[in-house]
Amino acid sequence: ELKVEQNPLFLSMQEGKNYTIYCNYSTTSDRLYWYRQDPGKSLESLFVLLSNGAVKQEGRLMASLDTKARLSTLHITAAVHDLSATYFCAVNPDSNYQLIWGAGTKLIIKP
Amino acid sequence: DAGVTQSPTHLIKTRGQQVTLRCSPKSGHDTVSWYQQALGQGPQFIFQYYEEEERQRGNFPDRFSGHQFPNYSSELNVNALLLGDSALYLCASSLDRGSYEQYFGPGTRLTVT
Numbered sequence: 001e002l003k004v005e006q007n008p009l010f011l012s013m014q015e016g017k018n019y020t021i022y023c024n025y026s027t028t029s030d031r032l033y034w035y036r037q038d039p040g041k042s043l044e045s046l047f048v049l050l051s052n053g054a055v056k057q058e059g060r061l062m063a064s065l066d067t068k069a070r071l072s073t074l075h076i077t078a079a080v081h082d083l084s085a086t087y088f089c090a091v092n093p094d095s096n097y098q099l100i101w102g103a104g105t106k107l108i109i110k111p
Numbered sequence: 112d113a114g115v116t117q118s119p120t121h122l123i124k125t126r127g128q129q130v131t132l133r134c135s136p137k138s139g140h141d142t143v144s145w146y147q148q149a150l151g152q153g154p155q156f157i158f159q160y161y162e163e164e165e166r167q168r169g170n171f172p173d174r175f176s177g178h179q180f181p182n183y184s185s186e187l188n189v190n191a192l193l194l195g196d197s198a199l200y201l202c203a204s205s206l207d208r209g210s211y212e213q214y215f216g217p218g219t220r221l222t223v224t
Contacts, residue, residue, distance in 0.1 A: 004153075031211060042201060043154070043215040088153055092211055097167040098144070099213060101153030 002027050004091050006102035021105045023072040023089035031092040032072045034063050036085045079109045115204050115216035123222045132187040132219045136204030143185040148199040197223045
């Protein structure tokens, strides 16, 4: 069964702190995606990771991919309130067209 | 550059009715995927259309059907609506090559009463 597991599912943190969201998946894949979703809104693409060891950074967010461990991380540095949202990882399994999604991590950053 | 558009934004239907949702892909994209997102959950893949054919289907019943037109726009049809079909329906477009990154539309919020 194709599974994508995120943890934690809920994270409340103070501004200025660092934290990491983990995404484990059960299938072979070289393509992993991170999306952000604000309440009642659609999905905004954050990162596309296409190979083992890929690392991408945008502002206070950095994502990495380890295809051997089937693990991706989304690291938040010095969090600010504007980063409050739900973050999803999604995997595109080999020989497959769909995205398999994690349950999402709801991130609340308190000023 | 127009992004992915969907219509309508919101829809309220009664059990047993039928509904059609519409999607126009991002300019230059040729592939459309549909997802269902229940409240508090991750999206679930319904199906993907490419070259006017359903290329892959997720674990959804035949009540869910779709179509892709020559201009790459797409429709999602749901027959015999159930209360459990209430969800946000998201359309995503992509190119059939490269990173397969999917760009999402604003979604259609369907409520079945």
